[in-house]
Amino acid sequence: MKHRPAARHGKFWLSLGLRAVLLMAGASMAGPASAAEPPSVTTMVRKSAAPGETLKVTLGGKGLAGDVRLWTSFGPPMPLADTPPDNGKTDGYCTFAVNVPAGTPLGMHALRVISPNGVSTTLPFLIDDLPTVEKKGGNQSLATAQELTIPGGVDGRVDNLSRDYYRFRVAAGQTVSFEVFCRRLGSPMDASLYLYDAKGRILAYSDDAEGLSTDPQFVYTFAKEGDYIVELRDIRYAGGDAFGYHLRIGDFPCVHTALPLAVKRGSTTRVDFAGVSCSDATPAMAAVPADWAEDWFPVSTRRSTGSSSAFATLAVVAADDVLDREPNNHQPQAQQIELGPSISGRFDDRGDIDQFTFSATKGQRYQFAGFTREIGAPSDLTFRVLNSEGKAIASADDNGTSEGTLDVTFPADGTYTLELVDLNKRGGPQYSYRVVPSLYRPGFSLSASTDTVNVPAGGTASLVVTAARRDYPGPIEIEVRGLPQGFRAGAARLGPGINSATVTISATPDAASMSLADVTIIGSARVQETAFEATASLVDALRGRWSGVTQVNPRFAESVVLTVAPARGITLNVDPAEVVFGPSLKATVKVTATRAAGFDGPIKLVTSPEKDGLPANITAELKPIEAGATEAVVTLTANEKAAKGPFSIALSGVHEKDKVVTTAAVPNLGLRLQEAFQLAAVPMATPMLARGSTLKLKVNVTRNPAYAGEVRLVCEKLPAGVTAPEIVLKADQVEAELTLSAAADATVGMASEVILRASSPAEAKISSTIPLPAFSVQ
Known part of the structure; x- marks a missing residue:
């Protein structure tokens, strides 16, 4: 999702009643906003707009006064509107003049508020070609229903213990589609939609339309001309400022997904649609440029005689999708495929089974990942892989709201069949699915x-990255890719066995404010001697913020937005940025503080997170930066069980004075835990030791930077009759010459298991070993 620089157009008056609601909402939030607080939005009056529309968008929340602008995914930043007169002067709300370019694709887009104090989180926003009005209020009964002209849409919010009614007129025989966007727009509203005739009798109802994240959707054909009413409410009668909705009523197809669900980059593909009422939806032609940067592509459709649209999102892939082709219900009919391209299909009828036959070789391990509910389809996918005799060799069901993954290792060369079916044997025009086969590879997802x-100017901010590992326990290097000038990321590593790490990003004091940058979080590793990369997903984080929505648009899935915020009262740094030590060793770093005037109290240092913020078997002695002081020393200690490898830790400082708490992050500290001693034996020119003689062997010793003392060298597992005197290297010595002596009765043969141990004379636990080069005793 690219953050582009824009434009001021349009006039639209906000009703006095709604302004009062937003003012009260802002005033009710916990105290006045801090001057350095980024904008936050809890209420948005308009949740949609049409291509080519000029409108005003009013937001409620905090930090919305002053030089604020509206970033959009469909154009450059939008300025404050010139009305109402106090616009931009009240912390709790503001109104923007928004111009939507005529060619803006339909579907899910995004807004953010940006100010000198930072940027808000993402606000989902719908581009919809239905003419849309705002809820006027006072429409909480059948008798006071707000009049609508259809096709049309309504942006509104529902109050607690309330419901909203809308009246419209239809012709006899007219088919009308009804749909509500709530959860898919991040709203906590669990919407229910009722259709009444003029006498208040219920004609149709939808609560949780399958596949649409609990949002309602249905189609109704009216037998008689006349006035009809829809009621919209939260199923629990909950409501409030955040309980927003976008109601759509029109002649659009009721679409769940496109079909196929993926198209090839650099190609033009016919796209049909899956949904409860889209048999007459006009196919779309998806022309994806070869240089298309995203992994998704928007498409839309209308009925052949319709005036309003439905929309969907395609995955963009490197190879053409395989499209399910009936009949393929049984192995003799199974559709022949090659493993590799993804599969798009649909269970056309109740009990429909789709089977795909392919060749595999013994020992090949494949995974088949299913996608339905998280992309808008209602199918509850189950998988089986059958051998040529029809016997199942592997099976899988769903994994919560995702369809799970079937993991199979093929026992022999041969022909196999992938069988797909809905768990409850459901089928119909909306029951689409996508399956992605991939050759198994150890690695991870993030x-x-x-x-x-x-990011505070001159300071540091952080986020957390979590790994789900697949048969790979080793280190993962974390990179923040796409950082603009003025920003840098601290070393971030998931060491062996570590599944979570804090990533820090720092800004220079003069980094540009009021500017947004898209970055991605990339993890890389050498897995089985091959480079492996994964991009961190934001889906789980957004689900948590958007009321547990199942369907997160791929537009939002990977892009992290950063900007500069005002400097804080304290700025912390660490020196050095990386330390090397190891089991049974210690290392020290210095945390330094730059204080603004008045920030002269003690600064408590803690790990981030405070609990489990250090790798196992490592402790940190965290002393505060005393009042008025500018530095403190942190001592890190690894016990003998500490794992070796690259790690990183994050610290933060907490300053409290006059009940004002200021927290500042410290740039990540890199840790490299290594052996106490690196030993290298120089190969012997003639590795033979005769009885009654000696053999010389040179050894180089490199000390861990955390150890500067003497080193004792001892040979272990020598053959009977062979000896080597102990050597102690002084602190400034790095090379030793071992002398192996064979007695006259020494055991003859190859000596291939001799170990050289280097240890600290003062602490035996500080030690390392290597095998000595083999030699023969003759």
Whole structure:
């Protein structure tokens, strides 16, 4: 999702009643906003707009006064509107003049508020070609229903213990589609939609339309001309400022997904649609440029005689999708495929089974990942892989709101069949699915904790990255890719066995404010001697913020936005940025503080997170930076069980004075835990030791930077009759010459198990070993 620089157009008056609601909402939030607080939005009056529309968008929340602008995914930043007269002067709300370019694709888009204090989190926003009005209020009964002209849409919010009614007129025989966007727009509203005739009799109802994240959707054909009413409410009668909705009523197809669900980059593909009422939806032609940068592509459709649209999102892939082709219900009919391209299909009828036959070789391990509910389809996918005799060799069901993954290792060369079916044997025009086969590879996937990072000028901010490992326990290097000038990321590593790490991003004091940058969080590793990369997903973080929505648009899935926020009262740094030590060793770093005037109290240092913020078997002695002081020393200690490898830790400082608490992050500290001693034996020119003689062997010793003392060298597992005197290297010595002596009766043969141990004379636990080069005793 690219953050582009824009434009001021349009006039639209906000009703006095709604302004009062927003003012009260802002006033009710916990105290006045701090001057350095980034904008936050809890209420948005308009949740949609049409291509080419000029409108005003009013937001409620905090930090919305002053030089604020509206970033959009469909154009450059939008300025404050010139009305109402107090616009931009009240912390609790503001109104923007928004111009939507005529060619803006339909579907899910995004807004953010940006100010000198930072940027808000993402606000989902719908581009919809239905003419849309705002809820006027006072429409909480059948008798006072707000009049609508259809096709049309309504942006509104529902109050607690309330419901909203809308009246419209239809012709006899007219078919009308009804749909509500709530959860898919991040609203906590669990919407229910009722259709009444003029006498208040219920004609149709939808609560949780399958596949649409609990949002309602249905189609109704009216037998008689006349006035009809829809009621919209939360199923629990909950409501409030955040309980917003976008109601759509029109002649659009009721679409769940496109079909196929993926198209090839650099190609033009016919796209049909899956949904409860889209048999007459006009196919779309998806022309994806070869240089298309995103992994998704928007498409839309209308009925052949319709005036309003439905929309969907395609995955963009490197190879053409395989499209399910009936009949393929049984192995003799199974559709022949090659493993590799993804599969798009649909269970056309109740009990429909789709089977795909392919060749595999013994020992190949494949995974088949399913996608339905998280992309808008209602199918509850189950998988089986059958051998040529029809016997199942592997099966899998769903994994919560995702369809799970079937993991199979093929026992022999041969022909196999992938069988797909809905768990409850459901079928119909909306029951689409996508399956992605991939050759199994050890590695990992990543998730990030937030899509928004406000970095204090001259300071540091952080987010958390979590790994789900697949048969790979080793280190993962974390990179923040796409950082603009003025920003840098601290070393971030998931060491062996570590599944979560804090990533820090720092800004220079003069980094540009009021500017947004898209970055991605990338994890890389050498897995089985091959480079492996994964991009952190934001889906789980957004689900948590958007009321547990199942369907997160791929537009939001990976892009983290960062900007500069005002400097804080304290800025912390660490020196050095990386330390090397190891089991049974210690290292020290210095945390330094730059204080603004008045920030002269003690600064408590803690790990981030405070609990489990250090790798196992490592402790940190964290002393505060005393009042008025500018530095403190942190001592890190690894016990003998500490794992070796690259790690990183994050610290933060807490300053409290006059009940004002200020927290500042410290740039990540890199840790490299290594052996106490690196030993290298120089190869012997003639590795033979005769009885009654000696053999010389040179050894180089490199000390761990955390150890500067003497080193004792001892040979272990020598053959009977062979000896080597102990050597102690002084602190400034790095090379030793071992002398192996064979007695006259020494055991003859190859000596291939001799170990050289280097240890600290003062602490035996500080030691390292290597095998000595083999030699023969003759």
